[in-house]
Amino acid sequence: xxxxxxxxxxxxxxxxxxxxxxxxxxxxxxxxxxxxxxxxxxxxxxxxxxxxx
Amino acid sequence: xxxxxxxxxxxxxxxxxxxxxxxxxxxxxxxxxxxxxxxxxxxxxxxxxxxxxxxxxxxxxxxxxxxxxxxxxxxxxxxxxxxxxxxxxxxxxxxxxxxxxxxxxxxxxxxxxxxxxxxxxxxxxxxxxxxxxxxxxxxxxxxxxxxxxxxxxxxxxxxxxxxxxxxxxxxxxxxxxxxxxxxxxxx
Numbered sequence: 524x525x526x527x528x529x530x531x532x533x534x535x536x537x538x539x540x541x542x543x544x545x546x547x548x549x550x551x552x553x554x555x556x557x558x559x560x561x562x563x564x565x566x567x568x569x570x571x572x573x574x575x576x
Numbered sequence: 577x578x579x580x581x582x583x584x585x586x587x588x589x590x591x592x593x594x595x596x597x598x599x600x601x602x603x604x605x606x607x608x609x610x611x612x613x614x615x616x617x618x619x620x621x622x623x624x625x626x627x628x629x630x631x632x633x634x635x636x637x638x639x640x641x642x643x644x645x646x647x648x649x650x651x652x653x654x655x656x657x658x659x660x661x662x663x664x665x666x667x668x669x670x671x672x673x674x675x676x677x678x679x680x681x682x683x684x685x686x687x688x689x690x691x692x693x694x695x696x697x698x699x700x701x702x703x704x705x706x707x708x709x710x711x712x713x714x715x716x717x718x719x720x721x722x723x724x725x726x727x728x729x730x731x732x733x734x735x736x737x738x739x740x741x742x743x744x745x746x747x748x749x750x751x752x753x754x755x756x757x758x759x760x761x762x763x
Contacts, residue, residue: 527751528751531747531748531751532717532720532721532724532748533634533638533721533748533749533751533752534751534752534753535717536634536637536638536713536714536717536718536721537630537631537634537752537753538753539713539717540630540633540634540710540713540714540717541620541622541627541630541631543630543706543709543710543713544622544626544627544629544630544702544706544710545621545622545626545706546619546620546621546622546627546630547620547621548620557717557720560720561719561720561723564720564723564724564727565672565719565720565723567723567727568672568723568726568727568730569668569669569672571727571730571731572668572671572672572726572730573668575653575730575731
């Protein structure tokens with residue numbers, strides 16, 4: 524369950540949004556995770572787009 | 577790319593019913609969550625009303641980003657429109673950028689409506705820099721979710737894409753960190 528949460532962009536998005544409004548915590552980890560997840564999903568989307576051609 | 581983004585944007589804006597529907601869930605979540613909270617009540621170091629603003633907006637953004645791309649793309653594939661696009665000079669990367677930007681456009685009304693609600697009903701007071709940072713984070717943070725919507729639209733047929741999109745939304749909303757884990761969708 525912990526792994527699922529760590530790869531879920533919605534988890535990191537919510538953490539960052541709350542911290543942008545002043546919630547406690549360091550946003551660095553969530554920011555890095557979100558960037559990495561975005562790059563991986565973008566690459567996967569392109570691969571699937573090519574395969575469905 | 578800009579021409580394609582403009583085309584997709586106009587297409588989305590021509591459907592005000594869709595824009596209305598994507599704002600219903602976050603509005604309901606905010607009203608339910610922030611109802612009757614004490615002014616002094618704090619969660620995670622911020623007032624409850626601000627916490628619920630962030631939670632309801634992100635859940636709304638998740639729903640908007642996914643539904644702004646998924647099922648519609650599957651329908652386009654079924655109708656042959658996606659095949660038509662492939663014979664145009666539009667590159668794969670341009671298609672990806674254009675579709676993602678167009679999907680993100682749907683997130684903006686969610687931020688606007690929940691923000692207005694938070695200010696008027698929840699008496700939330702934030703400075704301009706906080707609003708700007710919050711908006712940028714929610715929009716840019718919705719990129720991977722819009723991409724998941726695109727994957728759903730590419731991987732499923734039009735008949736099943738709607739259901740797959742709903743499952744993806746529930747899973748993504750379920751992992752959102754909540755004040756209480758008793759209800760996964762509780763903001």
